[in-house]
Amino acid sequence: MVNVLPFFMGHQMPLGQEGMSQLGLGMAIAASMVVLTIFQQFILTHLRGYIEQLIQKLFKSMDPNVQIRFTEDGGGPKNIEAYAAIETYLSSKCSDQAPRLTAKSYRDIRTPVFCVDFGEGVSDEFKGVTVKWQLVEEKDKGDPYRGPRKTRYYALTFRKMNRKIVVGEYLRNVMEDGKALKASNRQLKIYSNSLSGNESYWNYIRDFDHPATFETLAMEKEKKEEIVDDLFRFSTGSEYYRRIGKPWKRGYLLYGPPGTGKSTMIAAMANLLSYDIYDLELTAVLCNANLKQLLNRIPCNSILVIEDIDCSSKITNQREQNNEGDEKKERIFEKLTLAGLLNCIDGLFSANDGGRLMVFTTNHVELLDSALLRSGRMDKHIEMPYCGFEAFKILAKNYLGIEDHELFVRIEGLLKESSVTPADVAENLIAGRGKDEDSGEGCLKKLIQVLEKKVEGK
Numbered sequence: 001m002v003n004v005l006p007f008f009m010g011h012q013m014p015l016g017q018e019g020m021s022q023l024g025l026g027m028a029i030a031a032s033m034v035v036l037t038i039f040q041q042f043i044l045t046h047l048r049g050y051i052e053q054l055i056q057k058l059f060k061s062m063d064p065n066v067q068i069r070f071t072e073d074g075g076g077p078k079n080i081e082a083y084a085a086i087e088t089y090l091s092s093k094c095s096d097q098a099p100r101l102t103a104k105s106y107r108d109i110r111t112p113v114f115c116v117d118f119g120e121g122v123s124d125e126f127k128g129v130t131v132k133w134q135l136v137e138e139k140d141k142g143d144p145y146r147g148p149r150k151t152r153y154y155a156l157t158f159r160k161m162n163r164k165i166v167v168g169e170y171l172r173n174v175m176e177d178g179k180a181l182k183a184s185n186r187q188l189k190i191y192s193n194s195l196s197g198n199e200s201y202w203n204y205i206r207d208f209d210h211p212a213t214f215e216t217l218a219m220e221k222e223k224k225e226e227i228v229d230d231l232f233r234f235s236t237g238s239e240y241y242r243r244i245g246k247p248w249k250r251g252y253l254l255y256g257p258p259g260t261g262k263s264t265m266i267a268a269m270a271n272l273l274s275y276d277i278y279d280l281e282l283t284a285v286l287c288n289a290n291l292k293q294l295l296n297r298i299p300c301n302s303i304l305v306i307e308d309i310d311c312s313s314k315i316t317n318q319r320e321q322n323n324e325g326d327e328k329k330e331r332i333f334e335k336l337t338l339a340g341l342l343n344c345i346d347g348l349f350s351a352n353d354g355g356r357l358m359v360f361t362t363n364h365v366e367l368l369d370s371a372l373l374r375s376g377r378m379d380k381h382i383e384m385p386y387c388g389f390e391a392f393k394i395l396a397k398n399y400l401g402i403e404d405h406e407l408f409v410r411i412e413g414l415l416k417e418s419s420v421t422p423a424d425v426a427e428n429l430i431a432g433r434g435k436d437e438d439s440g441e442g443c444l445k446k447l448i449q450v451l452e453k454k455v456e457g458k
Ligand SMILES: Nc1ncnc2c1ncn2[C@@H]1O[C@H](COP(=O)(O)OP(=O)(O)OP(=O)(O)O)[C@@H](O)[C@H]1O
Pocket: 216, 217, 218, 219, 256, 257, 258, 259, 260, 261, 262, 263, 264, 265, 362, 363, 384, 391, 421, 422, 423, 424, 426
């Protein structure tokens, strides 16, 4: 028989008794090392994680704080809305707290909104409770197809004992304030109507960037304050309109000669309320059904504007005459009537999801049908007068930066004797800019000349 043992023993010489015991010891050491390595591996992978978790739990149970995360893109549209509301809410808190800010321009590049930068914290106080917000950005490996992923979230930290008030009242307050602020920051837009076949549509015309405000509007202070007050009461009247069971809408009629600031006032209203403008061109409306279609498509927080309402009704009459002999057109024309417009206004905007303002303008209030003027349709009639001294002072401040001047007395007297519009005054203040531009005196002198000529020519 062939002895295969030496072959298996690696051609080694056969061992004696002592050699055998050394080999046994070596194998035992090697085996125990293997066991030790496996044990270490086990501890490293399993037991260490477990011990860490245990320590974390222990620390957490001792941590007096709670943290809530609001992620940017997780969990559907409501989460996105909440994230945006928090961002806007914090923008009102962070400008004087966080050392690093991010500027965002929603509405106007001249008035950027500041947001918290990554890693920055902002503290806030509510009913004696202090909370801390932090914007965090975390990167993870993501998945093999899309690569690494960034997660952004706002972390809200507060004391455990304040959980009830923070999770309830405080967060509700943050969301409501944030939403309201966001609405006032958003870019306003102008829409106008057009026809496509027999259907009427609102088309986006452009962003609304008119700089007019009630502060720069040339008008008597008292009258201006009354209008601003009325607008505020209207825009915050959700509860009131619900209680009295009336649609949340209000009608303004602005009347006065051309150049007295009717369109400027509409712009100031839109800026004050942060409402979009829906400029209704009645000549592009076929019939009452069209009109109804358009008016029903105006969203809440908007101003419906019908400029030169007297001319619109004239066009209606003209069309009636022009279309004699053209039966089809006549029939179309007859379908758009003042009665139709009034019915539309009466039944308009029954949903109380938000306020809708209607502003009609005219140069000839005397030509308007009394049915249109009846209260309930037009709640407020505002006369835009020729330029008085108070209005002039606002224009002088706007255009020249002058609040008082010795020439003002002369101008006051001349304004009493003449009928000039704020537009005329504004134009002359600009035209007078010349060598005395710095002081503005040249502009005032130029205006005096123009006013004197007007008074003489009377
Ligand atoms: N009350 C005012 N306050 C400030 N600026 C005014 C005022 N009225 C007129 N202006 C200036 O004159 C210009 C023309 O005014 P605006 O278009 O508002 O007049 P209007 O009453 O709408 O005229 P129209 O009847 O012709 O439409 C404005 O761009 C503005 O610069």
